[in-house]
Amino acid sequence: MRADKARNRDAVLAAAGRLFDAAADPDDVSMDAVAAAAGVGKGTIFRGFDDRRGLIRALYDERAAHAFAAPVPAGGEPAEAALDLLLRTWRFKEQNRVLALALERDGSGSPYRNSSYDRLHAQLATLTARARGTADADFLAHALLAAVRSDLVEHLHAHPGTDPRAGLRALVRSIFATGDDNAQEPPS
Incomplete structure (x- = not known):
């Protein structure tokens, strides 16, 4: 260049x-x-x-690359790694509120069609497959990412009595529960 x-x-x-x-x-x-x-x-x-969408995507992807530079650890509990990834995503979207909303609102600039989403989805699908098998891992990774959509982050920002972190913990716990009484609960 x-x-x-x-x-x-x-x-x-x-x-x-x-x-x-x-x-x-x-x-x-x-x-x-x-x-x-x-x-x-x-x-x-x-x-x-x-176009504007290309600018928004470039800025979002640049910031996301910095925010998610540290990879999800390969070992350890999948639930802990998934919770960490979701909490980091929530914080990123809180810190980049208007930019994240711009990406998700911009017509065909769907939040499902960008490299950041693809990376997060792949990581969550891998973690879900490690914990539950591959049968529903792809869908469940999409469902987990729906819990950190920018419009939800924005909506809950106006509801101070809601604790999204506790909700994310409960969601991860329910998805990653294997029916094993000895399954580890994600950290608080």
């Missing part, structure tokens, strides 16, 4: 990140605002990211 193209990409992602972090709603962040904040022309953004 040419140095000026890389510099522009970095400037656009940094500007978009600041704008999404400061916004109250995803619709508050326009391509014009990003271009102005990055000090580039709007055409530069379109050449680098194709």
